[in-house]
Amino acid sequence: MINVINVTKQYGDFKALDNINLKIDRGEFVSIVGPSGAGKSTLVKMLICEERPTAGKILVAERNIAKLKPNELPYYRRKVGVVFQDFKILPQKTVYENVAFALEVCEARDIEILDKVPKILDLVGMLKRKDNLPHGLSGGEKQRVSIARALIHSPKILIADEPTGNLDPVNAWEIIDLLERINHQGTIVLLATHNKPIVDRLKKRVILLKEGKIVSDRIKGGYVI
């Protein structure tokens, strides 16, 4: 499904990613770990097409996304959900409106919005709080809203960049639990994280990045630096 081939990303003289090769299959749950500046975020940005590689190819469903035209980009982004450490939810909109917004700006019909949003909110356990504004929510709840929004287009891939970075351990675990459930339904989950206990307990594939290179790639690995 995802095939990263000889990808290098260079900012000036600095190589953020150095000749990376990586293959991820349908239904996998992959953790990407490594110290700050190892290239995790660069890899994420590359996969959501926010940055383009200096060299190499990134094939997603056999298509090189490094060569997407600007008008194709929105349609690609609807196939890939993203979640960030800082949630990126709009403070002036309610939980419901935040999720509905993602459909509204993608030319969805009203009837589709009315049908999908409650279902997704129910999936992440936020249906009861749908009319709340974000400032009344806990970090974990905000992250759930953000995950709901990422899932609204039923993406094949969900990328989570430090989703637990701002959360306490209990909330963090709930989020990871939610990601696992999403993965069980067939969505690829890519988790970029610092959090050692989480990775150790997940017992899933772990890719370790260091100075822009893949140092290890282990099925059912733990967090080793």
Next chain:
Amino acid sequence: MSWSTSGRIFKLGLVNFWRNRWLSLAATLVMTLTLLIISIFAILTLVIGKTTDSIRAKMDISIYFNDSATTDQIIDLQRQLAARSDVKEVKYISKEEALAIFKEQQEGKKVAEFINPEENPLPRSLEIKATQPEYLDQIAQYVGQDESKPLIHNVSYQENKTIIERLIGVTSFIKIIGWVFSAVFVLISVLVILNTIRLTILTRKDEIEIMRLVGASDTFIKVPFIVEGFLYGFLATILATILIRIGVSVVSPLIERYLGIDLSYRLMRFFSGNFLTIVGLELIVGIVIGIGCSLISIRRYLKT
């Protein structure tokens, strides 16, 4: 694009407008001022142009004869003039007719009583109308020739000509001032609107980022700003038109009071007769500036 999509895009534009409402108000007012100035100068140029035209169309040459000239001589000159291809009509006005016209003009005033048919000081005259106002010059020259000179007391053409030339001078002066003022204000409103839209883009930075992430199409990201620009032009047109309408009804009584000319009827008629032209002109200028500024700001501040 479906109705609900267009509706949502328009709503986003309205939200843009409303979120920075004070700034939007300032942008709209500056635009209104710009449109007002452009319209006022356009109206002034048109009104003066029309007045000049109508005066020019009414313009004729009157030749006033000395009392020593015989009627035969005058009739002779009338015949010569009537034979010219550039002359449309030559009308002889006798002393009696001149008196009748004078009495009619001065009706109710004392002067009229001082003149009686026995002691009529009014001269006989020929009134000449040209086929085209431009020919009046050559006709006047012909009349001024030596042979008829002793008969003629006065030719009225010169005076009219000075008035017309003065009017044309005023029109071109107003045109220049109008262009300068309009250009300055267009520039000011462009700068204000560019900055307003830049600020809306900045205040909506997070929203735009999220829109990108969830795969919003370019239309959804860009068109709301174009809607915002359009709104400035549209609202400013409405405001400017209302202000002009009020201005016309306030100014015309003043003109009447100070200049003794009753313009209110003519101005109102002009306003309603050219309503669509005025509104159309304002709308085009306003929308071109508004949307143009949006496009520039989008290109400059909205990274894609």
